[in-house]
Amino acid sequence: MPTVRQNISYAYTGFMRAHRPAVRHLAKSILAILAVAFLLETFLFNLNYFTSAGYNSISLNDKLNLQETTDEQYKLTAVNHTLEFSNLNTEVHNIWLNFDYRQPAQELTVKIQFTDDAHHTYFDSTEYTVGVPDVAVSTLSDQSEYINLNTAGLVDNLRIEIAGENVSYPIKLSDIVLNAHHPFDFNTGRFLATAGILLLAFAFRPRSAIYRIHIVDEPRKSKAAIIATVVIEVYLMSAFLFMGSNLVGVATQGYNSGSWDGHSIVNTFEVGGDNAQQYAELAKAMAHGQLYLEEEPPQWLQDMADPYDKGARDEAQKETGEPYLFDVAYHDGHYYVYFGVVPVVLFYLPFYLLTGANFPTAIGVLIACVAFVLGCSALLDRFARYHFKRVSLGLYLLLQIPLVTCCGILYLLKFPTFYSLPIMLGLAFSVWGLYFWMRGRASAARSTGPEKWYLAGSLCMALVVGCRPQLVVLSLLAFPLFWRAYITERRLFTPRGAREFACLVAPYAVVAAGLMGYNYARFGSLTDFGANYNLTVNDMTKRGWNLGRLAPALFAYFLQPPCVTGVFPYVQPAPFDTTYMGQTIKEVTFGGILACLPVLWVLPFAKRILALRMRQRSTRTIMGVIVVLLASGVIVALLDAQMAGILQRYFADFSFMFLAAVVLLAFIVNENLSPGTMAQNLLMKVLLVLVAVSVVYSVLVCFVPETGWYSDVYSWAYQDVIETAQFWT
Structure with a gap:
């Protein structure tokens, strides 16, 4: 009997015999790409190293009028943090502010002014000009300490003010040097990112082999x-x-080490403040046999005539000094959690019962994200492999990548809080529910018993209600998926069909009964999830429905152009104005999906594309799915606008639906084009451009500085990210 090693050797030999030329070509291409990335990192991204090599460096240490420390450092204080140098009479190409790396890391704002041959006085921004911009410098980022200047001729006077928000003085400065030699910095992360981008460009180039590998014809290659x-x-x-x-x-010994308990391999700790522990607190309450949170509301809140008026609550809190919980449901003298209960039952309660600790919400978001990516890929593969004949691997990947990166989940990963978890979990359950339904349809067509697939699919779709109720509109896809088989062809009225249909409906009934019982036990109503009792920025009990809120919301969600600048990460929060003369709930957003995701520009041609499908197939399943997806996306956006407001994380509620519709529309167009023709090649090129812009936009949004994110909490470390991208500064 051959050994495992012999089997591997035999498989390798057989594979290489059949594919040796292709493997050699691929290996050579990868090596060439790595070489190009290496050259770019060495020469282009280290441009400052080469341009500064011939500078005549000048130390200004002897001109510093600062107090020296015992370790031969210079001390900047709250009183004395401005450096001024006169009569330099020299060219100045850059300034090196060498801060002592041993001091606590912080981000500093450096304001530089100078006089030169074009300016005999210090200049600043005016109505028609922009002066020297302030520069962010991190005391722990070597690259940020080198500041390039663009001067005219010789510099005479130089003024450097080192301040910033929430600066902790004193600041230790080791050296200040003009025309310093910029150090060589081979950034491994940037090198790998460059190699990855080049590999993507190589893989998706017009003549790439991935466009000749078809999902149906070559399943092993495509699945790999x-x-x-x-x-x-x-x-x-x-x-x-x-x-x-x-x-x-x-936390571990090397990750979040400040919160490590000192002995465990990994331990959990609370993040985000008291308001972020709602799910964890509900799990504790459930473990103790109750559905309301254990924390007692202050007496003043219980005595208020209208506890949902935020202004009145804030005044009462100031008078009494007793705080209250924000963004929880308050009803009948108790705090409740109005967010979907499924994440608690799935993650928090079992984790608390096993460990006695709070489940880390971010890990739940990540688990749901991974499940969503897997489910999306499986569902897309299902459509490509069994409902279309000509989908190439290239087209599949060209549509899968924006489907999972542009649907809003990257923003949920940016802020993996308990706000993001129900949305992310609802999306994960939705795509897996649809996948199981599709597997069930295939089993029913082969008469091999679809019941287990229908049960699994409907259970996933029903659990969405306990995560993110808005997403239950995706259950409407059951109509185009099952109408023909069970209604038009009257399969429902056969014993087998009735049993299959019961498997589709039963999970909804069971989950609905559980959720209605949960609602009734809390609020005395089968359908009240408690959102109206939320202690938030507005009175949800009186919010109601108002048509005036729809126009600004639809513009922000769909049509708002992106706001961009010439500084990394280039995308900025979009401005917002409205003529709605009432309270608008609005957080930072970055533009509407139709304006910022060019891949969605396929949608205006949906009617013509669907006409192609209707001429191609007698059934209307795919057409029905696309129509329901588009209608569902609009419905959810309207629901979000009316019930909650305009928030960036809500884009994940409906973006997937429009992107999924685009995927199917692209499949239809591709199905009607002969492989290798000019029209099909043009389709691939246009899609490639649209997808590339959409993905770049979605990724850049992830790096926009925001309150509470990495850029805010660790601004000194975020500076390294900026320096990595803006290598020329």
Whole structure:
């Protein structure tokens, strides 16, 4: 009997015999790409190293009028933090502020002014000009300490003010040097990112082999490539989530070490403040046999005639000095959690019963994200493999990547809080529910017993209500998926059909009964989830429905152009104005999906594309699915606008629906084009451009500085990210 090693050797030999030329070509291409990335990192991204090599460095230490410390450092204080140098009479190409790396890390704002041949006095911004911009410098980022200047001729006077928000004085400065030699910095992360971008460009180039590998004809190759893509996506998303360590809630000896307990391999800790512990507190309450939180509301809140008026609550809190919990449901003298209960039952309660600790919310968001990516990929593969004949691996990947990166989940990973968890989990259950339904339809067509698939699919779709109720509109896809089989063809009226239909309906009934019982036990109503009792910024009991709120919301959600600048990360919060003469609930957003995601520009051609499908197939299933997806997306956006407001994380509620519709529309167009024709090649090129812009926009939004994120909590470390991207500064 051959050994495992012999089997592996035999498989390798056979594979290489069949694919040796292709493997050699791929290996050579990868080596060439790595070489190009290496050259770019060495020469282009280290441009400052080469341009500064010939500078004549001048130390200004002897001109510093600062107090010296015992360790031969110069001390900047709250009183004396401005450096001024006169009569320099020299060219100045850059300034090196060498801060002592041993002091506590912080971000500083450096304001530089100078006089030169074009300016005999210090100049600043005017109505028609912009002066020297302030520069952010981190005391722990070597690259940020080198500041390039663009002067005209010789510099005579130089003024440097070192301040910033919440600066902790004193600041230790080791050296200040003009025309310093910029150090060589081979940034491994930037090198790998460059290599990854070049590999993507190589893989999706017009003549790439992935456009000649068809999902149906070559299942092994296509599945291997899809799995590899999913693994890379999951790795990158996980790395991004863990980068924002202040929101993760897990600690080891080398990660979040300040919160490590000193002996465990890994321990959890609370993040986000008291308001962020709602799910954990509900799990504790459930473990003790109650559905309301254990914390007692202050007496003044219980005595208020209208506890949902935020202004009145804030005044009462000031008078009494007793705080209250924000953004929880308050009813009949108790605090409740109005967010979907499924995450608690799935994660928090079992974790608390097993460990006695709070489940880290960010880990739940990551688990749901991974499940969503896997489910999306499986569902897309299902459609490509069994409902279309000409989908190539290239087209599949070209649509899978924006489907999982542009649907809003990256923003949920940016802020993996209890606000994001029900949305992320609802999306994960939705895609898996649809996948199981599709498997069931295939089993029913083969008469091999779809019951288990229908049960699993409907259970997932029903559990969505206990996560994010708005997303239950995706259950409407059951109509185009099952109408023909069970209504038109009257399969429902056969014994087998009735049994299958019961499997579709039963999970909804069971989950609905559980949720209605949960609601009744809390609020005395079967359908009241408690959102109206929320102690938030507005009185939800009187919010109601108002048509005036729809126009600004639809503009912000769909049509708002992106706001961009020339400074990394280029995308900025979009401005917002409204003529709605009432209270608008609005957080930072970055533009509407139709304006910022060019891949959605396929949608205006939906009617013509669907006409192609109707001429191609006698059934209307795919057409019905697309129509329901588009209608559901609009409905959810309207519901969000009316019930809650305009928030960036709500984009994840409906973006997936429009992107999924685009995927199916692209499949239809591709199905009607002959492989290798000019029209099909043009489709691939246009899609490539639209997808690239959409993905770049979605990724850049992840790096926009925001309150509470990595850029705010660890601003001194975020400066390294900026220096990595803006290598020329």
